[in-house]
Amino acid sequence: MIPSVFQVVHRYVEYPGTFTLHLAKPRQSTEGFQPGQFNMLYAFGTGESAISFSDLANDDGTLVHTIRAQGSVTQALERLREGDSLGIRGPFGRGWPLEVSQGKNLLIIAGGLGLAPLRPVIYQAQRDLLGAHKTYLFYGARRVSELLYRTELQQWSRSLEVVMSVDYGDNNWPGHIGVITDPLQATGIDGANSVAFLCGPEIMMRFCIQVLLRKGVPESAIYLSMERNMKCATGLCGHCQWGPNFICKDGPVFCYRDIRTWFQIHSL
Amino acid sequence: MKTIAALLHEHPFFQGLPDSDLDFLASCAKNCVYHSGDYLARENTPANHFFLIRAGRVAVESFVPNHGSLCLLTLHAGDIFGWSWLFPPYISAFDAKALDEVRSLRLGGACLREKCEKEPSLGFELMKRFARIATERLQSARIQLLDIYGPNPSHLGKSP
Numbered sequence A: 001m002i003p004s005v006f007q008v009v010h011r012y013v014e015y016p017g018t019f020t021l022h023l024a025k026p027r028q029s030t031e032g033f034q035p036g037q038f039n040m041l042y043a044f045g046t047g048e049s050a051i052s053f054s055d056l057a058n059d060d061g062t063l064v065h066t067i068r069a070q071g072s073v074t075q076a077l078e079r080l081r082e083g084d085s086l087g088i089r090g091p092f093g094r095g096w097p098l099e100v101s102q103g104k105n106l107l108i109i110a111g112g113l114g115l116a117p118l119r120p121v122i123y124q125a126q127r128d129l130l131g132a133h134k135t136y137l138f139y140g141a142r143r144v145s146e147l148l149y150r151t152e153l154q155q156w157s158r159s160l161e162v163v164m165s166v167d168y169g170d171n172n173w174p175g176h177i178g179v180i181t182d183p184l185q186a187t188g189i190d191g192a193n194s195v196a197f198l199c200g201p202e203i204m205m206r207f208c209i210q211v212l213l214r215k216g217v218p219e220s221a222i223y224l225s226m227e228r229n230m231k232c233a234t235g236l237c238g239h240c241q242w243g244p245n246f247i248c249k250d251g252p253v254f255c256y257r258d259i260r261t262w263f264q265i266h267s268l
Numbered sequence B: 001m002k003t004i005a006a007l008l009h010e011h012p013f014f015q016g017l018p019d020s021d022l023d024f025l026a027s028c029a030k031n032c033v034y035h036s037g038d039y040l041a042r043e044n045t046p047a048n049h050f051f052l053i054r055a056g057r058v059a060v061e062s063f064v065p066n067h068g069s070l071c072l073l074t075l076h077a078g079d080i081f082g083w084s085w086l087f088p089p090y091i092s093a094f095d096a097k098a099l100d101e102v103r104s105l106r107l108g109g110a111c112l113r114e115k116c117e118k119e120p121s122l123g124f125e126l127m128k129r130f131a132r133i134a135t136e137r138l139q140s141a142r143i144q145l146l147d148i149y150g151p152n153p154s155h156l157g158k159s160p
């Protein structure tokens, strides 16, 4: 699959080292995609990285990705400015199974940058397109300054139950200080009638899953987005193999019931 | 107006305890309101009380020289604060500061200890409840130490 050339039409720094790019393909409309799917973003001369869609498809055909600069590729993406070009292949993978939240409590649980792939789900929930009984957003980050989409979080709290928690904060911070598992544990939800979508560092998801299971959320109602290094993104190279699955084509979103065995193997 | 026993009954910590036990414990409890900035407990001072938080937020803090007060966690309605009254030398390990108006039930530590000695089965039930919460807090503190949101969680235990 050959990358298409896109242009950066808007660039926004969420907090130092983490930024959001709005990308457009000159003179052409872009393909549709599902929340939870990802693109391979190609920084010319450096390489490609898997990056999730962090917004719904826009009417003007722009794509939105939120990126944390980590290594060579994401640092090269960070150096791009409005008007610069990059390559895009995608969309890839299987996204969030939005239909399962129909009539249920939807628990959206995000840690750090994990809010980015879940933002399109939040938009849909906000517009009441998911048919969920009630939607909760649990969002944990290390510090207040490392929360993504700060102004939107406030807006979301008007229509969704938003619970935020930071590890370190001062007395001006109105949310929780501590770990996100605490408010999750304290929430009075009917676990058996809930579905959960999780995205964040694996270790954070592991602890949240323990809480969800204790609250009676069935394994079959827990979905998580897994991250592994990608190369081809088309299920051919084996780079992202995880147990019997290829994350690029069978995931990145998996049902916990189906991957529990692999999730608990440390060396995978 | 609700009786103290009825207020104890409403708090999750005492959920499921028979009325007779709550009546027995009620004489140890007082309904207390703290305003924003008030301290429920101070580090290194006698830990005379156990708090059931009914409303508002409480910051559990420690003073770090050259930095100021560092908030380790916040407690909310339904949470409890304080178990230093349980064990000698009965000294508070942390500051507990009201972040807004906090409504709480404050139970005397010495009174509670005496009741638990007198009624060992109630004492055992309460100790199980304390142990569960203490274990959960320990678990949370460990998760917090792991720095779970970072790209490379925790540098603990790794050689530099």
Ligand SMILES: Cc1cc2nc3c(=O)[nH]c(=O)nc-3n(C[C@H](O)[C@H](O)[C@H](O)COP(=O)(O)OP(=O)(O)OC[C@H]3O[C@@H](n4cnc5c(N)ncnc54)[C@H](O)[C@@H]3O)c2cc1C
Residues within 6 Å of the ligand: A038, A048, A049, A050, A051, A052, A053, A066, A067, A068, A069, A070, A071, A072, A073, A074, A075, A113, A116, A117, A226, A227, A228, A229, A230, A252, B151
């Ligand atoms: C399906 C999927 C969706 C993703 N969505 C996003 C997103 O929306 N925004 C975003 O910023 N990143 C996202 N990532 C992670 C992103 O792909 C990697 O951070 C990026 O590829 C790192 O490339 P690099 O060349 O900059 O760093 P490298 O030089 O390859 O690595 C730098 C450091 O990051 C670590 N690392 C590399 N890849 C990953 C990974 N996948 N997970 C955890 N650690 C990694 C390396 O071990 C190393 O420590 C996603 C990954 C996947 C698989």
Ligand code: FES
Residues within 6 Å of the ligand: A229, A230, A231, A232, A233, A234, A235, A236, A237, A238, A239, A240, A241, A246, A247, A248, A249
């Ligand atoms: S990245 Fe090549 S098989 Fe998944």
